[in-house]
Amino acid sequence: MKNALFVSSVCFFLIFSCTPEKQEFGGEISTDTNQILIGKALFEKHCSTCHNFNEDAIGPNLSGLTRQIETEWIKEFIKNPSKSIEAKDQRALELLAKFKSQMPGFPDLTEQDLDAILSYLHTFETLPLEIVGDTTSNLIPEKIQDSGIRLRLEFFAQLPASDRVSPLAKMTKMEAIPGTQRLMINDQRIGLYELVDQNPVLYLSVVNARPDMVSKPGWATGVGSFAFHPEFQTNGLFYTAHTEPGGTQKSDFGFTDSLSVFMQWVVTEWKAENPTASVFKGTDREILRIDNASQAHGMQELTFNPNSKKGDPDFGLLYIGYGDGGTAEKRFAAISNHKGAGIYSSILRIDPAGKDGANGKYGIPKINPFAGIPDKAGEIIAYGFRNPNRVFWDATGNLHATDIGQHSIEEINRIEEGKFYGWPVREGTFTINPFGSFRTLYPLPADDKKFGIIYPLIQLEHDETVAIIGGYTIPDGPLKGKFVFGDIPSGRLFFADLGEKPQPKVQTWGIIFEGKEASMQTLVNHDRVDLKFGIDADRNVYIMSKTEGKIYKVKTN
Incomplete structure (x- = not known):
């Protein structure tokens, strides 16, 4: 390649x-x-x-x-x-x-x-x-209503500019190290910062430690995600995902030679000599490398189950959200539509301490639905996602994922292990032809049940949001117990009770900054907000915008 x-x-x-x-x-x-x-x-x-x-x-x-x-x-x-x-x-x-x-x-x-x-x-x-009309408009006629709820935002911190042009900093994730108050955040171009007294202190420069790392072209390249092991305080282990040019090293997972490799996603395990140190010093090892056909839809999420305790079956297992790599748009639908035999368009779960994975550098958890099954990828726990950019658990322990759609539908899915979630032959509750126009959706076939496809818990049409990003559950106040999420480009804010029956109702909420109601676009003074969410050890939720590299705390009272 x-x-x-x-x-x-x-x-x-x-x-x-x-x-x-x-x-x-x-x-x-x-x-x-x-x-x-x-x-x-x-x-x-x-x-x-x-x-x-x-x-x-x-x-x-x-x-x-x-x-x-x-x-x-x-x-x-x-x-x-x-x-x-x-x-x-x-x-x-x-x-x-x-x-x-x-x-x-x-x-x-x-x-x-x-x-x-x-x-x-x-x-x-x-x-x-000329195409007359939009062939996919008004698929979901019910419009999302505004709740009237407005929460105050308070400026919290700002990352240093990692480029001269917008976005000034490219943060995608902010979470606390398990069991501590230490708040960590990434800049895709740089590495990991710790926010100390609301000021960023560089903890790990991935770009220096990995000279092959690239964060161009933009989008979701660079340091895409990170996750600290639940026992980091004693074992010093944490994990990052970053991009390198295609062909930098031999990959562990790839695809047909008919499709060029644009870049590779790499999972690295880092081991800190002193877990309490303010700057990383220690060792590292690569544990996984995956070919990607474009700059899009790669490894957007690394995470551990925050509800898992020592002795639980998935304690210490690393969850990975991986998209289709842009392969469907390039008309290689089979790479995503793999029936559990491949790792693309999937949520993966691996054991970083194991050795029976594809390259001997990680393990296949025995609890995974396809573990030990011939012609299946043992790493998979669910598949059929275009871009599962956030993987998260609700208060009752149910696993979910947000999935960015193609032209029409955005999704929040409740994950059932071993199940197929439709991409690239479904978008939301509609049929899509992966070899035809991605702008045209069709009703489900009469015999749809035989395909065993799991459909979204929540689906939103593109007149409401065009690129969904998941957030967190608000701990108190008028949105107590509600899961907040939003639209990456516009910064529009939504919430829902993920446990509501028969189906969660989605509403919008708004913000007040410095005593005045504002939209996220006016707050960051830009049409593109590049919205992301963060959370601290006390479960306070934060809103982040790449445009200015700023972080705002959501005040619930």
């Missing part, structure tokens, strides 16, 4: 303007063969997850784009889409309305990069057929 070429991701969320003129643009775009090949490489490595030349995907069909839109407009939009939106540019506003998410800007791309990409795009001459 060739190493992935790492430059800033250019995921062109462009939209064709419906203008009456038949003018053709792009006459100035170079047709030099070498430049086209460079552009093709850039596109395949950094854009094909979101776009193709046959149909709309996460972003629009790009076939014929350069012949219908001014070249300079395309370049400027790639570099700074926020500027176009703020200027009320018609195309940019149509984009936002249609695809429900704002593309991040890429100001560091050179003119040569942009010219090469445009040269490649210009080789696709066919203009896309």
Whole structure:
């Protein structure tokens, strides 16, 4: 496999303007063969997850784009889409309305990069057929209602800027070391910080310890997650997940050679010499490496069951949430639809202290549903997820996962071990054709029960949220016992009682900051919030935004 070429991701969320003129643009775009090949490489490595030349995907069909839109407009939009939106540019506003998410800007791309990409795009001459209407709108006609509940936010801390442009810091997780008050948080570009008296102190620089680590292109790359062993205070063990370029080392799990490896996700076990030290010093070992076909949908979660006590069957077992790696969008549906035989699109559970795993560096827990079964992946506890970015337990011990959908449906799933959750042939309670248009969903077949698919506990359509992120259960106040979660791009906030029968009711809640009601977008002064949640040892819940690298404490009284 060739190493992935790492430059800033250019995921062109462009939209064709419906203008009456038949003018053709792009006459100035170079047709030099070498430049086209460079552009093709850039596109395949950094854009094909979101776009193709046959149909709309996460972003629009790009076939014929350069012949219908001014070249300079395309370049400027790639570099700074926020500027176009703020200027009320018609195309940019149509984009936002249609695809429900704002593309991040890429100001560091050179003119040569942009010219090469445009040269490649210009080789696709066919203009896309107009799609009349949205084929997947109003699948869930009931709209989420506002509860009227407003909770105060209090500024708590800010991570140092790890880049010069937004997002300033890329935190995804903040939790306390088990049995202590020590509050740990990651920056995907750097490593782990401890918040000491609300000030960040660098505990472990993963980027220095692992020189091959990359956090570009953005999204969920870099240090994606971490988890401290429940007995860290005595054994000094904790775990991180980070990304490296494809082909950096031999992987433990991969896929067909017909699909290139863009990057690899690596699980590392770290052992601190002194668990009470403020800066890590100790040893480390790699325990798992997995190939990923894109920058998307990789290893978003590492966690231990916080309710498990010593002597319980899953005490000390590491849970891993792993997505489809973008393989479904690349039309390799079988990599996800593996019937328990593969590890992609799955929630995994491994024993870091064991030796009978695929590479001898971890163990397969005997309690796993497929442990010891021929032609099954013993690491799996459930499968059929596009992007299980949070794995968590409710107050009664039930395991759940949030799952980011494709074009239409976001999910919260209650996990039953050994079960299939539908992706890539289901999105929510709808059928999807993984070899057709991802924008089109269909009713379930009459004989659906025979497939044994488990459907979401909660499903939300993309007119409510476009990228779900799970939070935590609020311990007291007007949302006592409710699970709070949100929409990553917009920062819209939701809650539900996960134990409510027959089905949890979802409502929205809001925030008050410095005496005034505000949205998360106004709070961070940006259309893209990049919302995440955190929790401390006393179960206080926090809201975090990558945009400014700030952390806010939710006040419940």
